[in-house]
Amino acid sequence: MNSANKEKKTGNIRAKSKVKILSAARTEFVIQGYKGATVQSIADRAELPKANILYYFKNKENIYHAVLEHTLEMWDQGIGTIETDKGPKVAIEKFIAAKVRMSFNHPESSKIYAMEIIQGAQHLKEYARTYQRQWVREKAKVFQQWIDNGEMANVDPVHLIFLIWSATQHYADFETQILTIMNRADFEEEDVEQVINFLSDIILRGCGLA
Amino acid sequence: MNSANKEKKTGNIRAKSKVKILSAARTEFVIQGYKGATVQSIADRAELPKANILYYFKNKENIYHAVLEHTLEMWDQGIGTIETDKGPKVAIEKFIAAKVRMSFNHPESSKIYAMEIIQGAQHLKEYARTYQRQWVREKAKVFQQWIDNGEMANVDPVHLIFLIWSATQHYADFETQILTIMNRADFEEEDVEQVINFLSDIILRGCGLA
């Protein structure tokens, strides 16, 4: 038996447990914060004994790192690439739509990430930080070309990315406040589309792309 | 001597200590989170013995509540009122400017508030939550009238408020990320004006007010 097969078999139960633990951990870290979330509370939520958690993850920080990494992976997969070959309007529209859907479908990941940044990104490795710098610069360069070609209004591309970023992320991070203000218990499917339409509408017009 | 004078005198040292403690606490709560910030770490930052902290504030939760309350007061004072008597353009411009300045001048307050909301607003009293609902509804009503009068584009007023809120708040909460992306150590005075101009420009145009 080669090592790939072995991994697949013996890793099965391992993988399942890890997923369960990480899911519980994500929730606990959001609600209680890094220090406030206890290994015991994660264990309780995952319905596993505490020692079992620490069998799969060396320590609490390791769990947190795994949660963070998962978030970054998902972010990269979901919105890492912007479709730039059909012009600014499609690019912005699709970017907004993808990011809004991410916010509504995975609010916890967004929240974890937000808290990490707010607290100074102490756990984020250097490469994760500079990676984003590269990402933004790359996209900004494309926007700048569109501006130079007169395909969209002359707005600072970097700040435009911040704007889209913040406006979309807001629906995940400030979920609680938004629901309170809208006097609702939960978001519904049509809310997602409404937000996408609203943001696309106003931001496209703001970019002279109406 | 009347009680006002008495308060003024005996409250002097008390007030000074409290300010020092709250300032230290604010920083600690931002960096470490509620559970992560220890009374000792607050004491160290305030350069006071721990027991002295607990002489002025019954317990840790009390300190946190005081920090939160101070934040809400400042928010209300700085941006509680929108100047609505000069039409939508001035109203939006001034609101954006006030909120951006708040973000750049008091990022820690914004961060504390953001973390509180992200974690489910567990410490926010009911009145604080519903107060904001009233606030948003009131402002939204004004926007709606402008829309009905054809003074601005037909955009959902509530989501417009969310948009301005998030875009401005972002510069406080995601300070770390933004500085990294812009490859800067700190913000400067001209950054504030640039952000105000950028956001006013794009949002006003988005609202058909260019």
Next chain:
DNA sequence: ACCACACCTGACTAATTGGTTAATATTTTC
């Protein structure tokens, strides 16, 4: 059957931390 290895977990420990207390010092008031 049996071996090797992965998986599981109750019980324990050392360190941290919120909060108390009681004794001392300083300031205010008259």
Next chain:
DNA sequence: GAAAATATTAACCAATTAGTCAGGTGTGGT
């Protein structure tokens, strides 16, 4: 300047919690 009120602080305690460990149980391969 003495009494009263306020402020200060070291020492202590009970509770919580991250992480260890030793002794299990299951399981797949031969």
